[in-house]
Amino acid sequence: MTNHLLVLQSDFGLVDGAVSAMVGVALQEEATLGVHHLTHDITPYNIFEASYRLFQTIEYWPQGTTFVSVVDPGVGSKRKSVVALTESNQYIVTPDNGTLSYIKKHVGIKAVREISELSNRRRNTELSYTFHGRDVYAYTGAKLASGHISFAEVGPELPVDAIIELPVVETVFTENSVSGAVDILDVRFGSLWTSITYDEFHRLAPEFGDRFEVTIYNNDMLVYQNQVTYGKSFADVRIGQPLIYINSLYRVGLAINQGSFAKAYNVGVGSNWRLEIKTIA
CATH class of the missing domain: 2.40.30.90 (Bacterial fluorinating enzyme like)
Structure with missing residues (x-):
């Protein structure tokens, strides 16, 4: 079950309107959502850093919280968009590009679903290929956090072992x-x-x-x-x-x-x- 809490992370910074647009999309979907920010100062394109900051933060949020993490150097490419359900019963909406690495290793992931953009993408954005943070991730995250869709309605299930993982340095x-x-x-x-x-x-x-x-x-x-x-x-x-x-x-x-x-x-x-x-x- 989700809990109306939505936590955003990105490498967008706050010098323009990108983050505000994501918040606006979420509140258009459900005005009562509690929208919060993990950080928007991830080093640009640094997927490892995004993965680590999720791991650093996620255990301090209640069960049912939905996280949206957008550090997406492959935006517009064939990389998948997914939602992961963690072992601690939280959701992470993100590109499947390695962002889930630390969560899988240190928290655990129960299930992963690929976002079906036919039903979980903002209307009239199909010709925009470079702002999935607004059009796919914030939108899907808000639908999930508000209970407007269930986890099953995100899209088809993927094998947890198939998600992309970043290489880890062994001790x-x-x-x-x-x-x-x-x-x-x-x-x-x-x-x-x-x-x-x-x-x-x-x-x-x-x-x-x-x-x-x-x-x-x-x-x-x-x-x-x-x-x-x-x-x-x-x-x-x-x-x-x-x-x-x-x-x-x-x-x-x-x-x-x-x-x-x-x-x-x-x-x-x-x-x-x-x-x-x-x-x-």
């Missing part, structure tokens, strides 16, 4: 180290959020106050290497000092107290940015 262990990728930034503060989970890091039996050798590579190029303290919070080190910590998603983070680690060392994100944490003998 690598040695006797005294753990390695993963810099997945994403805590954007405003410049902290690095890695793919290494709390449990994976704790194979090294860390204690607060311990120091570890942290090495960051961009492909094969060494970008950073230093001894870094593991702390409970940023205030466990002096201002300007680096810190290993566990973030709100139970992943290993790397920060500078009251500074931006990403800017200080020109660190980017993605599978080519690798981070190793090693015990110090």
Whole structure:
């Protein structure tokens, strides 16, 4: 069952009318919808980031919430438009381009249906191929969130295993180290959020106050290497000092107290940015 809550995410930004048009379409369908925003500042075309931000947010919304995520560099192509029903009974309306990767891996997906544009596309938009966020996704999301259509009425069911998934960097262990990728930034503060989970890091039996050798590579190029303290919070080190910590998603983070680690060392994100944490003998 849906609950009249609609949450929008895109890479559109707020400098023009694109997001407002999506909201307007949703409210034309059902004026009583609660329309909310996850973010519209996804890096343009960055499907991985869209997938991660959904994962970061979705568990804090009630069951029955409908999410619309539009980061769609393939808009107008043959990529499918889908709605996924998660194991936590929420809906995600999105292109089938990898956006569902983190949800499938970490939340779970019960079922996926392809959006039938014959019945779930705004009227008189058939000749527009570049704004499916307004004409297909916001429209279908609003119909679903309001209960004007059921999940079954979205369109034909697809195998969950057939959805497109982005490649995932696997965590690598040695006797005294753990390695993963810099997945994403805590954007405003410049902290690095890695793919290494709390449990994976704790194979090294860390204690607060311990120091570890942290090495960051961009492909094969060494970008950073230093001894870094593991702390409970940023205030466990002096201002300007680096810190290993566990973030709100139970992943290993790397920060500078009251500074931006990403800017200080020109660190980017993605599978080519690798981070190793090693015990110090």
